[in-house]
Amino acid sequence: MAKQADSHEEWLKQQAEDSKRKQEAFMNGIAQKLRRPRVTSAPEHPFRGAPDFWQAFEWPLEERVDRFEANFKAAGGHVERLADMEAAKRFIAEKAEALGAKYVIRQNQPELNGLGLEETLAASGAEVRVWNSEAEENWRARAAESDFGIVIADYAAAYTGSVTVLSSKDKGRSVSLLPTVLFVLIPLERLKTRLGEILIRFDEAGREQLPAGIHFISGPSRSADIENDLTIGVHGPGVVHALLIG
Amino acid sequence: MSTAGNASTVKERAELALNDEFLRKAVKFTTERLRNGKKQASAEHGNWDDWRERGRQIRLHTIAHLDYYLNMFANQARANGVHVHFAETSAEAVKLSLEIAQRKQAKSVVKSKSMVTEELHLNHELESIGVEAIETDLGEYIIQLAGETPSHIIIPAIHKNRYQVADLLSREAGETLAPDTSILAGFVRKKLREKFLEADIGMTGCNFAIAETGSMVLFENEGNARMVTTVPKTQITLMGMERIIPSWADLEVMATLLPRSATGQKLTVYMSGITGPRREVDADGPDEMHIIIVDNGRSLQLGDPEFQELLNCIRCGACLNACPVYRHIGGHAYGGTYSGPIGAVLTPALQKNVAEWDDIANASSLCGACYEACPVKIPLHEMLIYLRRRKQEQGHGNAAESFGMKGFAAVMGSSKRYAGLVKLGKLGQKLVVRDGGIRLKLGPLKGWNTYRVTPSLPKKSFRDQWGTLEQELRHGLKEVAPDVRSRMEAIVQGRDSKGGNGHG
Numbered sequence: 162m163a164k165q166a167d168s169h170e171e172w173l174k175q176q177a178e179d180s181k182r183k184q185e186a187f188m189n190g191i192a193q194k195l196r197r198p199r200v201t202s203a204p205e206h207p208f209r210g211a212p213d214f215w216q217a218f219e220w221p222l223e224e225r226v227d228r229f230e231a232n233f234k235a236a237g238g239h240v241e242r243l244a245d246m247e248a249a250k251r252f253i254a255e256k257a258e259a260l261g262a263k264y265v266i267r268q269n270q271p272e273l274n275g276l277g278l279e280e281t282l283a284a285s286g287a288e289v290r291v292w293n294s295e296a297e298e299n300w301r302a303r304a305a306e307s308d309f310g311i312v313i314a315d316y317a318a319a320y321t322g323s324v325t326v327l328s329s330k331d332k333g334r335s336v337s338l339l340p341t342v343l344f345v346l347i348p349l350e351r352l353k354t355r356l357g358e359i360l361i362r363f364d365e366a367g368r369e370q371l372p373a374g375i376h377f378i379s380g381p382s383r384s385a386d387i388e389n390d391l392t393i394g395v396h397g398p399g400v401v402h403a404l405l406i407g
Numbered sequence: 408m409s410t411a412g413n414a415s416t417v418k419e420r421a422e423l424a425l426n427d428e429f430l431r432k433a434v435k436f437t438t439e440r441l442r443n444g445k446k447q448a449s450a451e452h453g454n455w456d457d458w459r460e461r462g463r464q465i466r467l468h469t470i471a472h473l474d475y476y477l478n479m480f481a482n483q484a485r486a487n488g489v490h491v492h493f494a495e496t497s498a499e500a501v502k503l504s505l506e507i508a509q510r511k512q513a514k515s516v517v518k519s520k521s522m523v524t525e526e527l528h529l530n531h532e533l534e535s536i537g538v539e540a541i542e543t544d545l546g547e548y549i550i551q552l553a554g555e556t557p558s559h560i561i562i563p564a565i566h567k568n569r570y571q572v573a574d575l576l577s578r579e580a581g582e583t584l585a586p587d588t589s590i591l592a593g594f595v596r597k598k599l600r601e602k603f604l605e606a607d608i609g610m611t612g613c614n615f616a617i618a619e620t621g622s623m624v625l626f627e628n629e630g631n632a633r634m635v636t637t638v639p640k641t642q643i644t645l646m647g648m649e650r651i652i653p654s655w656a657d658l659e660v661m662a663t664l665l666p667r668s669a670t671g672q673k674l675t676v677y678m679s680g681i682t683g684p685r686r687e688v689d690a691d692g693p694d695e696m697h698i699i700i701v702d703n704g705r706s707l708q709l710g711d712p713e714f715q716e717l718l719n720c721i722r723c724g725a726c727l728n729a730c731p732v733y734r735h736i737g738g739h740a741y742g743g744t745y746s747g748p749i750g751a752v753l754t755p756a757l758q759k760n761v762a763e764w765d766d767i768a769n770a771s772s773l774c775g776a777c778y779e780a781c782p783v784k785i786p787l788h789e790m791l792i793y794l795r796r797r798k799q800e801q802g803h804g805n806a807a808e809s810f811g812m813k814g815f816a817a818v819m820g821s822s823k824r825y826a827g828l829v830k831l832g833k834l835g836q837k838l839v840v841r842d843g844g845i846r847l848k849l850g851p852l853k854g855w856n857t858y859r860v861t862p863s864l865p866k867k868s869f870r871d872q873w874g875t876l877e878q879e880l881r882h883g884l885k886e887v888a889p890d891v892r893s894r895m896e897a898i899v900q901g902r903d904s905k906g907g908n909g910h911g
């Protein structure tokens with residue numbers, strides 16, 4: 162086994178060298194076809210990002226809430242505005258009770274850690290697991306069998322009705338993807354107007370700071386492939402509850 | 408974690424606890440509501456032409472400096488820990504993919520639909536070395552179960568009604584499944600979940616690649632592209648060399664144009680930006696990530712004043728749906744990976760072979776509806792004319808050609824032509840009309856499982872429509888509209904004597 166790994170490493174190294182050589186040829190070929198020398202310093206990019214009229218556009222908070230709700234619902238999602246995290250917990254517990262949820266998986270985020278979801282949901286017979294809380298567990302499989310997934314959004318955009326979740330050690334990509342029902346808790350101050358307000362942060366942060374997964378979610382997973390009929394939840398969550406907190 | 412601790416394989420464990428009944432219960436009401444509340448998001452969006460123009464500018468800028476941005480992307484992706492490869496030809500891209508699969512001793516590959524992998528016929532190649540390639544789009548999966556090759560029919564599984572799909576899936580399940588879409592989807596969900604968990608490699612395409620951070624971006628509705636990039640240990644992404652945009656800020660423009668043009672959604676259900684493999688501390692995402700950057704004829708368009716803009720295409724499929732003649736001919740006429748007006752130009756362009764283009768090129772250049780629909784304003788209708796001219800210059804003219812040229816002249820000059828073509832379009836719609844709406848899933852659109860609803864045109868007699876149109880085509884004006892002519896002439900004069908990198 163170790164031998165195999167070694168040779169794979171070697172192969173990758175060999176490939177990396179080939180690739181760099183090829184890259185030079187590729188770029189020179191492009192420059193030649195464009196009939197000019199290679200461009201090696203940053204060209205002027207006067208059209209970067211959205212049109213100017215859009216860049217300053219912003220809705221007041223209440224309008225953001227209304228628009229987010231309308232858009233998220235139009236895409237088949239559900240939206241609740243709740244006073245605080247306690248109310249969110251009650252909401253989730255009621256749903257767990259009503260649907261008979263058995264397994265629940267949640268992100269390992271401080272706002273959720275203090276909430277006591279474990280005890281509350283245990284009362285209705287659901288077991289809550291905390292993402293990546295044990296090193297040996299196969300967390301992808303645990304997320305795949307979960308009825309509920311619970312995450313806190315990093316951002317949300319009202320104009321498209323989208324929530325943004327970023328991955329980390331404590332925030333699995335699987336938690337917002339594999340469970341049948343997804344609860345996304347959105348602290349109100351994270352709700353923006355435009356996608357661009359969120360995207361610009363990734364430019365500002367720069368490559369080294371980006372997480373492996375940045376996901377925008379705008380409703381339940383959908384398909385139209387059986388008899389051209391809208392089918393919900395073939396791969397991702399079939400039900401998505403966006404809970405606006407505050 | 409006592410619940411599943413005893414079962415040894417991932418599959419056994421997944422089977423232990425997976426609750427496929429749960430889905431059906433949970434989605435019942437959502438489905439009802441969505442069915443009743445279909446909505447076209449695109450119409451609401453203001454300043455559409457400003458957005459199109461911005462999209463065009465960003466694409467023009469990036470392609471004009473492609474060596475700079477592609478180089479930057481490759482370096483940044485490498486810095487993220489991605490293994491970056493370059494493939495000049497489809498054969499090279501296939502060889503690289505297979506070699507990775509063999510190195511990883513892969514038994515199965517889960518795929519989310521990608522135009523580039525289709526371009527390379529990668530499924531077939533993988534099967535030939537004994538690797539199972541599993542399509543995970545619902546429609547593609549059904550076709551694969553049926554043992555049919557994905558045809559270029561409008562909707563991959565449109566020829567299967569839900570009773571047939573139920574039969575197919577029942578065979579797979581080993582029990583009888585009721586012909587109810589939510590039950591069938593529940594079964595597929597469970598089944599493919601096992602496949603995702605078992606698979607050694609996940610394979611995807613790439614909608615956009617962000618140069619400054621080395622990130623790749625995927626748009627989709629089902630969530631299978633997310634699965635493919637989250638669950639398996641190794642990820643292989645195949646991307647066309649022109650998929651680049653400079654920054655995340657530029658992605659806002661693409662995210663505004665692409666879903667609205669493709670499906671009328673404000674955003675696809677999922678838009679994912681993936682920056683390198685799993686971080687050391689992460690508990691999901693691939694351990695090893697490869698990006699294969701594919702040329703396969705694309706760079707031939709560079710420096711060709713008539714065709715360079717082809718590289719601006721964001722594969723939204725809007726031109727297909729806009730084209731009345733395409734709607735008439737439907738999916739039947741297309742042999743290539745890319746269909747519709749974009750396919751009619753791109754296929755021969757990629758193959759460096761003008762002799763080989765569909766007769767649809769004759770017809771679909773007529774009205775410019777493809778240009779009007781295109782979110783990055785690619786003048787496809789003009790390119791079709793250039794193609795035709797180059798074909799004739801090389802002595803590939805034929806009988807259909809003369810019909811086409813007349814047709815072109817007639818339609819460009821006639822104010823009635825559009826109405827005629829729209830009427831003709833109605834014919835093609837017969838294939839796909841359901842519930843008073845047309846849902847098309849065409850060419851590039853198939854890439855991310857879209858749905859589309861456009862109102863169907865009122866029924867009228869075939870014979871009437873056809874007669875009128877044919878008359879117009881045969882006996883209409885012989886002149887090209889003056890603005891189009893002058894634009895064409897200006898471009899042709901601007902060409903240097905070599906005229907680009909050739910299509911023949």
Ligand code: SF4
Nearest residue numbers: 720721723724726781
């Ligand atoms: S050419 Fe067609 S597929 Fe490409 S961007 Fe334009 S409308 Fe979309």
